[in-house]
Amino acid sequence: MTTSDVESTRRRSWAEPYRIKMVESITMTTREHREAAIADAGWNTFLLRAEDVYIDLLTDSGTNAMSDRQWGAMMMGDEAYAGSKSYYHLEAAMRDVYGYPELIPTHQGRGAEHILSQILIKPGDVVPGNMYFTTTRFHQERAGGTFVDVIIDEAHDPASLHPFKGNVDLKKFQSVIDEFGAERVPYISVETNVNLAGGQPVSMANLRATYDLCRQNGIYLMLDATRALENAWFIQQREAGYAAKSVREILLEICSLSDGATVSSKKDNLVNIGGFLALRDGELARKARGLLVAFEGLHTYGGMSGRDMEALAQGMREMVESDEHVHARVGQVEYLGNKLIDAEIPIVLPIGGHGVFLDARAILPHVAQEDLPAQALAAALYVDSGVRSMERGVVSAGRDPHTGENHLPKLELVRLTVPRRVYTQAHMDVVAESVIEVYEQRASIGGLRFTYEPDDLRFFLARFEPIG
Ligand code: F0G
Numbered sequence: 467m468t469t470s471d472v473e474s475t476r477r478r479s480w481a482e483p484y485r486i487k488m489v490e491s492i493t494m495t496t497r498e499h500r501e502a503a504i505a506d507a508g509w510n511t512f513l514l515r516a517e518d519v520y521i522d523l524l525t526d527s528g529t530n531a532m533s534d535r536q537w538g539a540m541m542m543g544d545e546a547y548a549g550s551k552s553y554y555h556l557e558a559a560m561r562d563v564y565g566y567p568e569l570i571p572t573h574q575g576r577g578a579e580h581i582l583s584q585i586l587i588k589p590g591d592v593v594p595g596n597m598y599f600t601t602t603r604f605h606q607e608r609a610g611g612t613f614v615d616v617i618i619d620e621a622h623d624p625a626s627l628h629p630f631k632g633n634v635d636l637k638k639f640q641s642v643i644d645e646f647g648a649e650r651v652p653y654i655s656v657e658t659n660v661n662l663a664g665g666q667p668v669s670m671a672n673l674r675a676t677y678d679l680c681r682q683n684g685i686y687l688m689l690d691a692t693r694a695l696e697n698a699w700f701i702q703q704r705e706a707g708y709a710a711k712s713v714r715e716i717l718l719e720i721c722s723l724s725d726g727a728t729v730s731s732k733k734d735n736l737v738n739i740g741g742f743l744a745l746r747d748g749e750l751a752r753k754a755r756g757l758l759v760a761f762e763g764l765h766t767y768g769g770m771s772g773r774d775m776e777a778l779a780q781g782m783r784e785m786v787e788s789d790e791h792v793h794a795r796v797g798q799v800e801y802l803g804n805k806l807i808d809a810e811i812p813i814v815l816p817i818g819g820h821g822v823f824l825d826a827r828a829i830l831p832h833v834a835q836e837d838l839p840a841q842a843l844a845a846a847l848y849v850d851s852g853v854r855s856m857e858r859g860v861v862s863a864g865r866d867p868h869t870g871e872n873h874l875p876k877l878e879l880v881r882l883t884v885p886r887r888v889y890t891q892a893h894m895d896v897v898a899e900s901v902i903e904v905y906e907q908r909a910s911i912g913g914l915r916f917t918y919e920p921d922d923l924r925f926f927l928a929r930f931e932p933i934g
Contacts, residue, residue, distance in 0.1 A: 480797040483790040484887065487534060494520055500849050508929025509845045509914050511854050520852030521893050522885070526820045528574075528732035528739055529885035532777060536736065539780040543773030552775040553766040556742075559779040563786055564691065565718045566726065566744035568751035572762050573769020575692055575730025576601040578743035580761065582688060582728055583609040585753045586652040594642045595655040596634050597621060597663050600862055600923055602655060602690060602728075607867055614642050616654070621663040622876040624814045624825045629704045631666035631816075632659065632697070634676045643683055653686035658697035658720065662858055662877065665693070665799075665818020667700035670708065670719060677723040691727040691744075694720055695734040695785050696819030699792045714786040726750070733820070736781035736886060740770050795819075799884050801891060805898035811905050814879065821883035824901065826859060829908055835860050835874055837913025837933055843880045843904070845930075846911045851900035856881045862925045 495503075495518060507513035511524060522529070544551040557569045572578045579602050587593060589610030595602070596617040603613045616638040620628040634656060643651060656676060660666050680687045698716040702708050708716060721727060725747065731740035745751045755765045762768045767775065785791055796819050803817030812828035826833075826840035833839040840859035847853055859878035866873060882897060904911075914930040 480790070480793050482794045482887070483788060484533070492520060493517055495852050497849065500852055504845050504848055508917060509841065509932070510925075510928055510930060511844050511848055511856060512926050513929070514848065514854060518852070519848075519854045521889065521897055522854050523821070523882045523897065524854045524856050526733055526883045526885050527730065528737075529888060530732070530736045530738065530781075531885070531887040532736065532738070532781070533784060533887075535784065536777045536780045539776040540773040543771060543776045545772040548764055548766055550766055550772045550775065552772040552779070555779040556775040556782075559782045560742065560744060563714070563717065563782045564694075564727065564729075564744055565721045566746055568726075568745040568748060568754075570743040570745070570751060570754045570758055570765070571768030571770055571775065572741045572743060572758070574732060574739060574741040575690075575728060576605065576741075577762050577769055578728035578730075578741050579605040579690075580608075581754050581757045582726070582743055583611065584757055585750060586686070586688075587611040588652070591650050591652055592642060592646045593653065593655060594634075594639055594651065596632055596657055596668065597660050598863075599657060599661055599690065600864075600925070602657075604923060606655075611652075616642060617660065617663065621660065621666060624664070624812070624823075624828070624877060624879075627815055629667075629700075629816065630669040630672060631663050632657065632668040633672040634668070636672075636675055636679060639676065639679060643679075643685070648683040648685055651683070651685050653688045653725070654680060655688050655690060656724070657690040657692070659693035659700070659819045661693070661820070662862070662875075662879075663818075664814035664823040664877070664879065665696065665820045666814075666816070667697040667704075667819070669705050670701055670716070670723075671705070673720060673723045680725075686725040687723070689721065689724045689727040690729075691721065691724075692730045692733050693820060694727075694729075695792055696796060699789075699796055700819065702789070712786075713789050713792055717786060731778050731781070733886075734785055735778055736785055737774070737778045740774050740778045742768070795884075795886055798889075798891070798894065802882065802884065802894040802898060805894070806901055809898070809902045809905070811901055814877070821881050823858065823877075824855075824880040824882065825878075826880050827878045829905060830911055832909070833911070833913045835878055836872070837915070838930065839913065840878045840880050841930060842911055842914045842932075845914070846907075847880070847900060847904050850904050850907075851896065853882075853897050853900050856883065857925060861928060864922075864924055
C-alpha cells in the first residue's frame with residue numbers, strides 16, 4: 467500500500483467482504499399477535515416460535531450464514547463411521563488455525579465442556595474462571611467442582627471503559643491457590659471475549675501472566691476459545707504491539723498461552739452446529755477420547771456428520787482468511803451499539819464483540835432484581851417490534867447448588883446478539899428504533915415471577931407471569 471492508499475482507506479467505512487447470493491423471508495407480525503405469542507411462551511423468549519420473530523437476536527450461536535464454499539464443501543462430506551476424510555480435513559484446519567496438536571470433536575461446545583470437566587475435576591476441586599458461563603459452570607459443578615470468579619472488578623461494572631474487561635485478576639487467582647492449595651485447582655478456565663461480561667476481551671499480557679502463574683503452580687490453563695477470533699480483533703485494535711499483526715497470528719498466539727481449549731463452533735467458526743476440545747497433552751487426549759466414544763461418538767466424528775465437519779473446516783479457515791471478516795462482524799455490532807449510545811440508552815461499555823448488552827438495572831430502576839428486570843425488558847422489546855433478545859441476569863445466573871439461594875449477579879442484562887453475516891445495517895436501524903421506543907415507555911414495564919422453574923439451566927425452559 468502507498469501512503470495515499472492508506473489515507474483513502476482511513477476515510478472509508480468498513481463494508482462486508484461478501485455479497486448476498488440467497489435470501490430467506492422473515493415474517494412481520496402485529497402487536498396483538500406478539501402479545502399472545504409472549505403469553506403462550508410464558509414471557510420467556512427462548513420459548514417463542516421462531517416464525518413469530520421478526521429480527522432474531524436471541525443468540526449468535528448456530529445462527530451464522532454459511533458461504534458458497536462451505537455449502538460446496540458439505541457435498542464432499544465423507545460419512546464413513548470411522549476414519550472419515552472429513553475428520554482429517556478438520557484436524558488439519560484446527561491445527562493450522564488454533565495450533566493445538568490434539569482434536570477431540572464434539573456435537574457442540576457443551577459436549578467438550580462435559581468431557582474436559584470429567585477428565586480433570588475431582589469432587590472437592592475448585593475451578594477459577596473469568597466470570598462464569600452457564601453450561602461451563604454446570605459441567606464443572608456436575609463433576610464435583612466449585613466455580614470461583616476471578617475476573618477483574620471492572621467486568622462487573624457496565625459503565626467501566628476498561629479496554630480488557632475480560633482480564634483475570636491475578637491477585638484473586640493467587641488467593642484461590644493460597645486458600646485451597648494448587649492440588650485442588652486442576653485448571654483455570656479462561657474465556658476469550660467473555661460472553662456474560664458483555665463480549666469483553668482478555669489482553670495478551672494478562673493471558674501471558676495468567677499462564678505463567680499456572681505453570682509455577684502446576685495448574686492447567688484451559689481456554690474457552692468460543693469467541694477467540696473476536697478477542698484477537700480487540701487485541702489488534704487495543705493492545706500495544708499488535709496493530710501490525712493479523713488476527714490469524716494473534717489467534718495462534720492466544721492459543722499458544724494455554725494447555726487446551728473448548729470451543730463451541732456455532733460462533734466464530736461460521737457453522738450451525740459443531741464444537742471441539744483441543745489439547746496439547748497426548749495422555750489427556752487419550753482420556754478424553756475414552757469418554758468421547760461413550761458420550762459423543764467415535765473419535766473421528768464426535769457428534770458431527772462428515773458434512774458438518776467439512777463445513778466447519780472451511781468456516782475455520784474462512785474466519786481468518788482476511789481481517790476484513792472480523793472487522794465487518796464487530797463493525798456491525800458497534801454500529802448498533804453506537805446508535806443506542808447516541809440515544810443515551812444505558813448499555814455495557816465498551817461495545818462488545820458479539821452483541822450489545824442493555825443495562826436492565828439502569829433502564830428499569832423501579833423493578834427489583836428479584837422481580838427479574840432483564841427478563842421483563844426482553845419480553846417488552848419483543849412485544850414492541852418482534853425483535854427477540856435474551857436475558858442475561860438473575861434468571862441465567864441460577865441458584866447456588868449448596869444453599870439454594872439465587873445468585874444475584876451485578877450485571878442484569880438483556881443481550882442483543884448479532885448473528886454473523888445474516889442481517890443488514892437496515893435491520894440494525896430497526897432494532898435501535900425499537901429499543902429507543904421501549905426505553906421511552908420504560909415506566910410502564912413491571913416485573914415478572916416464575917410459574918415454572920427447572921432445577922438446572924433454568925433460563926432455557928422457565929415460564930413466568932407478570933406481577934400484578
Ligand atoms: N462457551 C461460551 C462462551 C458460550 O457462549 C457457549 C454458548 C458455550 C460455551 C456452549 O456452547 O451452545 O455450543 O454448547 N453460548 C450460546 C449463547 C448458547 O447464546 O451464548 P454450545
